[in-house]
Amino acid sequence: MRNFFNQLFRNIRKIFSGYNLLWHFLAGTDRIMRGNKIWLKEGLSEKNFPLILKWFRESEVVQYFSFAKRALALKNIDELKILLKEIETGPVFEIYCKDTFIGYTSLSSIREKSECEFTIFILDKNYWGKGVSGEATVLTLSYAFDELEMSKVTLDTSEFHQRAIKFYEKAGFRRARLISKDRTIFHDGKWILSGTVVMEMTREEFKRV
Numbered sequence: 703m704r705n706f707f708n709q710l711f712r713n714i715r716k717i718f719s720g721y722n723l724l725w726h727f728l729a730g731t732d733r734i735m736r737g738n739k740i741w742l743k744e745g746l747s748e749k750n751f752p753l754i755l756k757w758f759r760e761s762e763v764v765q766y767f768s769f770a771k772r773a774l775a776l777k778n779i780d781e782l783k784i785l786l787k788e789i790e791t792g793p794v795f796e797i798y799c800k801d802t803f804i805g806y807t808s809l810s811s812i813r814e815k816s817e818c819e820f821t822i823f824i825l826d827k828n829y830w831g832k833g834v835s836g837e838a839t840v841l842t843l844s845y846a847f848d849e850l851e852m853s854k855v856t857l858d859t860s861e862f863h864q865r866a867i868k869f870y871e872k873a874g875f876r877r878a879r880l881i882s883k884d885r886t887i888f889h890d891g892k893w894i895l896s897g898t899v900v901m902e903m904t905r906e907e908f909k910r911v
């Protein structure tokens with residue numbers, strides 16, 4: 703009976719997770735996943751929006767994002783929430799190092815039992831290159847493959863974002879294709895057109911990593 707309700711609850715979450723960020727703000731706040739250096743908490747807390755806004759306005763942080771221009775032009779938290787609602791269409795996980803909020807991961811564009819898109823934003827630059835991204839990625843992918851039962855997770859990034867590409871390859875993603883000139887990024891102090899590298903990992907590949 704308990705298994706039946708667990709499965710039912712999972713299915714309901716799966717249906718909602720593809721469409722409604724509000725579900726995760728409100729109902730998704732109970733899930734906590736722990737690594738050694740960091741822990742993840744599902745949902746975005748109201749108290750962290752001012753920090754996300756501050757970081758989204760830092761060119762060094764958002765320079766390669768497909769929505770870099772919009773992020774840098776954000777005026778207030780209401781505008782930030784509108785942007786987040788557009789880009790984050792599935793579960794979002796705040797990343798904490800001890801008690802410090804440093805960024806978030808997310809799974810979006812969920813297609814039932816099939817694919818979803820992974821994003822990781824370590825928004826506090828002090829935590830780049832500290833090994834926290836690997837743990838946050840593994841925990842989020844475990845959720846995608848084991849809980850949401852996805853068969854493939856994809857991601858995209860700018861072809862100029864060498865740090866991210868190297869990191870994703872280390873994490874087990876492989877390059878799938880390049881979409882040429884489809885995002886505007888802020889590279890070397892100027893706005894330029896960049897291609898998008900699409901990367902992916904299947905459930906079998908994740909289990910092998």
Ligand SMILES: CC(C)(COP(=O)(O)OP(=O)(O)OC[C@H]1O[C@@H](n2cnc3c(N)ncnc32)[C@H](O)[C@@H]1OP(=O)(O)O)[C@@H](O)C(=O)NCCC(=O)NCCS
Nearest residue numbers: 822823824830831832833834835858859864865866868869
């Ligand atoms: C991209 C991101 C997740 C990577 O996490 P990280 O903890 O900084 O990554 P790591 O240090 O573990 O790995 C990055 C690798 O790239 C290397 N690297 C760093 N800067 C580099 C550069 N300019 N060119 C090439 N390689 C670079 C590092 O040396 C490291 O390789 P190594 O382990 O062989 O030494 C993190 O920096 C981040 O969230 N940045 C801001 C948001 C963002 O851009 N997210 C990705 C959106 S697609």
